[in-house]
Amino acid sequence: MASFLIWTIIFTILIVTITQTQKYIQDNLKSISNEIFIKQTSQQLDNIWIYKKSMERMFQFTRNQIYSTRRIYKYFDYLENHSQENHSQENLYFEKPHMCLNNQSEVDSYCFKSATTCGIFGVPLNNNNLEREERSMIALTFILTSFRIALDHTYSAPLYYFLDSNSLFYCITTGIPFPKNFIPNQRSYYIEFKQKISNDSILDNVYFASPYQVVSGMIKIPMMISLVDNKDNIVGIIAKDIDFGYASVASNFNTNTTLYVIDNQGKIFYSLLYNQVNLSVYYFNDSNITGFDTNDFIQVMNNHNGLPFQNNCLNQQNNKILCRYNSKVKDNLIIKSTQLANSPLILIVLIETNTVQQQSNDHFNLQKELQAIAVQETIIIIFCIPIAIILISQTIIYLLLKQLNLLINLVKQKVYQNKKEYYFSFLNKKSLFQSESVSDLIIASNKLFTSIISANKSDECKQQETIKYPQYLCSHQRMKARLTYMIRFYYDQLKDKLKVKGFEFKKIINFQNLN
Numbered sequence: 001m002a003s004f005l006i007w008t009i010i011f012t013i014l015i016v017t018i019t020q021t022q023k024y025i026q027d028n029l030k031s032i033s034n035e036i037f038i039k040q041t042s043q044q045l046d047n048i049w050i051y052k053k054s055m056e057r058m059f060q061f062t063r064n065q066i067y068s069t070r071r072i073y074k075y076f077d078y079l080e081n082h083s084q085e086n087h088s089q090e091n092l093y094f095e096k097p098h099m100c101l102n103n104q105s106e107v108d109s110y111c112f113k114s115a116t117t118c119g120i121f122g123v124p125l126n127n128n129n130l131e132r133e134e135r136s137m138i139a140l141t142f143i144l145t146s147f148r149i150a151l152d153h154t155y156s157a158p159l160y161y162f163l164d165s166n167s168l169f170y171c172i173t174t175g176i177p178f179p180k181n182f183i184p185n186q187r188s189y190y191i192e193f194k195q196k197i198s199n200d201s202i203l204d205n206v207y208f209a210s211p212y213q214v215v216s217g218m219i220k221i222p223m224m225i226s227l228v229d230n231k232d233n234i235v236g237i238i239a240k241d242i243d244f245g246y247a248s249v250a251s252n253f254n255t256n257t258t259l260y261v262i263d264n265q266g267k268i269f270y271s272l273l274y275n276q277v278n279l280s281v282y283y284f285n286d287s288n289i290t291g292f293d294t295n296d297f298i299q300v301m302n303n304h305n306g307l308p309f310q311n312n313c314l315n316q317q318n319n320k321i322l323c324r325y326n327s328k329v330k331d332n333l334i335i336k337s338t339q340l341a342n343s344p345l346i347l348i349v350l351i352e353t354n355t356v357q358q359q360s361n362d363h364f365n366l367q368k369e370l371q372a373i374a375v376q377e378t379i380i381i382i383f384c385i386p387i388a389i390i391l392i393s394q395t396i397i398y399l400l401l402k403q404l405n406l407l408i409n410l411v412k413q414k415v416y417q418n419k420k421e422y423y424f425s426f427l428n429k430k431s432l433f434q435s436e437s438v439s440d441l442i443i444a445s446n447k448l449f450t451s452i453i454s455a456n457k458s459d460e461c462k463q464q465e466t467i468k469y470p471q472y473l474c475s476h477q478r479m480k481a482r483l484t485y486m487i488r489f490y491y492d493q494l495k496d497k498l499k500v501k502g503f504e505f506k507k508i509i510n511f512q513n514l515n
Helices: 002-046 050-086 109-114 128-146 188-199 247-249 294-304 353-417 438-452 458-470 474-501
Strands: 159-162 167-170 222-228 234-241 257-262 268-270 321-326 329-338 346-352
Touching: 050 222, 050 234, 050 329, 050 346, 188 222, 188 234, 294 321, 294 329, 329 353, 353 438
Parallel strands: none
Antiparallel strands: 159 167, 159 234, 222 234, 257 268, 257 346, 321 329, 329 346
């Protein structure tokens, strides 16, 4: 009863300890899960440099194209003017491109199906002063048409305007006719360029035009640079639409990540929304489109400029990470911004917290389930191992008692029947368990019985008796030696006296016997 009570107390203490440990581990797992959420979100925010580099690579690619186009035009303009001065025009020959868009009646199938040169269209060139520029543009058109794949791997080719005639000299279309209301010199980016160069005298500046809607209904964003002749005089504009293909690929890496490219006024220059048709140009603070209002845009710009900002996310109150609720996706979005190099544009990265939080919760629940299974297994082990130990010990005790019971039977056989042949017969019996110690005890007992019954002492008994009870001790040996010495001494004295008197006392004592 006492052992059962002790075992119950120990088992209760173990169960309470395991339960409290499980609760402590769950609290730690919850905190670790929150840390994982923060680190995972921070890691995604740190990956903004991937999107940033892809955007800057696109800008650099487009910038190189318009710079190369301008250098080619400048070179051919130099050749045209140099050949005129040296009267060696016959050394230069350029095929004049199709003039399909200058005259509506001359629109042929070759122009639209091949999607190559559209030629000079808009206001016809009647001014004699523009003949040289026209020849230079024709030469440039010929070269760019022939090598358009090497210079431009897209169908969004550069567009060239003469500012003094408002004429478009070159383009590559996708094979569809231009509508009648298509007036190139009334394009928004063309008007913006004229305004920018009126306030800027640097010829190498590259400008980002506002997004505009093309004939097909898509939204495009061009980069612009001034077109100069061989004397560095501005004669036109080179405009090239930015290909956001790199950004589209990068944005597909994470389904919970959204990219925006905006300017300081919130005008959206890039968004996956622009992949649709028949859309207008949007602003970041348009809550119907982006889910953010003007206050959200102000907080984004404050965070971008390093100013104090405010979060309105209930579960995220971090003063280093901007988090704003989005009314469109019904989720708290973590916002990170960075300035794109060599441009006035800002890259905005939005990360949905529900997805990341769900991943964190799934990780926590998985750890919780694994911990519960481990605790159950531990309790089972703690409960089963003592029971197994008790059963095994009871079995061993039973077998030992059974073997000891054989000793009792042997004693009875000796006392009451005196059957000597039964003494060691137990050794021949087969048993699954037999203790060597008990067997040795039985053998020793039987030998003891045999030694007691026999008339003579056994050899083992004599050996033990000699060891424990020796016949002569050291003190006895010393006493014997002393007595022998004294007897010899007195014998010698007596012998001398007898010789003097002439008597012999050999029969009195035998000296030899004393030795």
